[in-house]
Amino acid sequence: MKLPLILNGDDVTLDGDTRESLFTVLQREAGVFQEKTNCRKGTCGRCHVVLDSKEVPSCLVPFFQVKQREVVTPEGFSQTDEYRQFRLILDEEGLVECAECTDVQIFHLFSYLELFPQAGKEECRMVIGEIPCRCGSRPVLERGAARWLERKEAVRVGRR
Numbered sequence: 336m337k338l339p340l341i342l343n344g345d346d347v348t349l350d351g352d353t354r355e356s357l358f359t360v361l362q363r364e365a366g367v368f369q370e371k372t373n374c375r376k377g378t379c380g381r382c383h384v385v386l387d388s389k390e391v392p393s394c395l396v397p398f399f400q401v402k403q404r405e406v407v408t409p410e411g412f413s414q415t416d417e418y419r420q421f422r423l424i425l426d427e428e429g430l431v432e433c434a435e436c437t438d439v440q441i442f443h444l445f446s447y448l449e450l451f452p453q454a455g456k457e458e459c460r461m462v463i464g465e466i467p468c469r470c471g472s473r474p475v476l477e478r479g480a481a482r483w484l485e486r487k488e489a490v491r492v493g494r495r
């Protein structure tokens with residue numbers, strides 16, 4: 336079954352079975368989520384996408400439901416200016432890249448901030464903690480998120 340959808344801003348047609356999840360089809364047909372170990376049960380957070388503005392675990396979304404819908408993956412988000420600016424902050428904070436969780440955590444954090452732009456440091460800390468992490472980068476991400484919020488506030492009050 337071939338379905339048209341918008342993937343990371345591009346019109347694409349992906350081929351999948353009605354029993355397959357969006358995650359499985361994205362992995363096979365679009366080459367995303369290649370480096371991550373995934374639970375495929377909706378608990379690890381490593382397959383999250385934004386589907387029509389809502390963050391969802393793609394392993395629980397039937398592929399047939401995404402016809403004509405808009406899907407953004409962490410790989411797609413990593414091409415944005417917002418991502419690049421945040422990565423600069425993280426690099427200054429000494430982030431050691433982890434192929435398993437870094438981009439997933441950043442994606443999850445910014446999906447949350449998109450929905451809740453008034454979120455504070457404590458909420459960001461909670462959101463970062465929702466993605467399983469074995470590399471120990473959470474404190475760096477938390478410092479980066481705090482600086483990101485400070486920067487946003489400085490822009491808001493006209494100090495930058």
Ligand code: FES
Pocket residue numbers: 358373374375376377378379380381382383392393394395
């Ligand atoms: S693969 Fe773990 S939540 Fe989808």
